Amino acid sequence: MHRCDCPTGSGQHHQSLRSRRLHYPRRSCERRRRRSHAPASQRAAITGMPMPIDLRHINGPIDIIGDIHGCAEELQELLVKLGHAQQTSTGSIELIQHPEGRHVCLLGDLTDHGPDNLSSIKLAKVLQEDFGAIIVMGNHDERLAAWLRGLDTRISHGLHTTVACLSSLTTEERERYADWLESLPPHCVLDSGSLIVAHAGLKEEFHGIDSDESRACALYGKKTGETDRHGIPTSVDWAADYRGKALVVHGHVVTREPRRLNNVISIDNGCVFGGKLTAYRYPEDTFVSVTAKANHGNGVLPDPEPTNMQEAA
Template sequence: MYRDIPEFALVMIIGQDEISTKSFAKKYFKQEEMVNKEDLESKAEERLEARKLTVILLEDQKEQAYEIFIQLAKRHHCKPVAFILQTSPEEEEARRIEALTATLQKKGFKQIERVDCEQDDQHMTIRRVKLANNKREDHGPFDIIGDIHGCYKELYTLLEKLGYKVDEKAYKIEGMEPRKVVFAGDLVDRGPEIVKVLKLVMGMVKEGRAYCVLGNHDGKLQRKLKGSKVQVAHGLEKTMEELEKEPEAFRQEVKDFLETLVSHYVLDEGQLVVAHAGLKERLQGRESKTIRDLAMFGETTGRVDQFGLPVRLNWSENYEGDALVVYGHTPQRETKIIHNTINIDTGCVYGGKLTAFRYPERELVQVQAERTYYESARPF
């Protein structure tokens, strides 16, 4: 019997007595991972800040205690996991477990593992599952491509210029192994051939030749396809117009694909990070709704400029991380490396260029847009 937990998580082991709790913890976790509630303020904070799995041992507590642990997990952008130990088959014990489970669910625990110490514990294996953003073992080399926005011809030309051969019938690429392409998000909206871009990128990801992170326009399309109420504007109307000409099966395929996309990737032993709008060092390699939103939209001041667009904070000016962060989202005429970060959105859909950043070579390969497909609200 397997119980899967994330490689980075805050794990609570809840038992009625100290002996059973410690016995369970020692069987499945390392001593250095375990934190008693007395050390919560120091050791747990220290481990979570360092992105290390942290196990808290405690006997049944009041509801206020579980709130503390939920907030701790939120603060460090990790998943809270609870193991509830059942030490007897008595009916009263079963009712206690049910009540505790309901309390934890109400407090926000998404993963609750109930363990019968007399049966389950004898045949159980706890597996640590890598976070979806963890591709540290993939050393590349990589070709990272900025915001495409439906500019299929430019994408085709750029891939050929990089040395790949594009099979337009099968929607896949050939050659250049072991290089992989990493798409920095915003595949859709505004451009002339959105469906063809989707088919090519989806085919490349399926073949294992590419990774793709979620851009804000991709995220909006995902919500639309799920049935959420979104404003069909800022280029989404063009995407929906194209998708409505496709079979329902393809629209479902696009929806499923978008739901698999992560906020960012950590690659090459943590030396390279790709996120649509960039990501500060402390948030890299973690996952939460907050991180997902920051990676898609970037940080903003809450104000809008004279063009009616959000005023963004330039996070790269204060970046001090060891990882090179490659991102897009904010179009600019030319790329520039700032504090080990580089923005490769060069506004192809606005008549600029489509840019690829080659890693580890740190070389730029670009193609000029054939024309201006969409007028930018803000000059870039």
């Protein structure tokens, strides 16, 4: 049974989340290790080995979900709407195998700014280990892993909300979550190379390439060195020059609505800042969203038609 362990956020919000407890199968790690037929993504998550970038054999259908940032309740609601979970007679949420065999893909940035950071990590981990979800690493996930390792990490850009949730974890628990986060791939190649998923997007020259430069591009993108009228850093609009055949779906850059340009789709619609949590359904080429419960991060959404790509700080 899933319960929110994070003390931050309003009491009303947490009472709401507790009333919608999430159930998922309880299996021992030893039992999962014996399942040699499990997909590579599941085996890697279990053993702690890095998960593969090349998932060309997975051809969909896939529901690709944007930045979560600790919005566990909105994620649960979206999973129900997409058919990956169902509401029980007691009002709780139960994860299920999708009746149409659809996959879940999360675009990283599982935590920070939001009210339910530990719950978001737990839910994502179960989606991957028990339901074969594809999860790529975001820049916030990389920084959280460093903090969990005890490395010198600047507590900024919403990390303080996650530290408040996770500071009571034991050393063993911290190591386990750090192992898992560090195992997430920086990007994945899907559907025989026709689909690329990466947190901040990925230039064509880096598709399927595992290098420091490719990783930096996938997790962080590139800043312009400028800020918008709200003082938020803007990113280089690499999609404007993209001419690749593969469809690239990413988050990281906040827009009020899904953005499509040159076979690149951006779906971070600022849920943590009072916007929406959005999923892109592949190959149907449609979007499904749920509205945020609140502006958890006390941030601002970009203008309806931004001239620059705005990055979530």
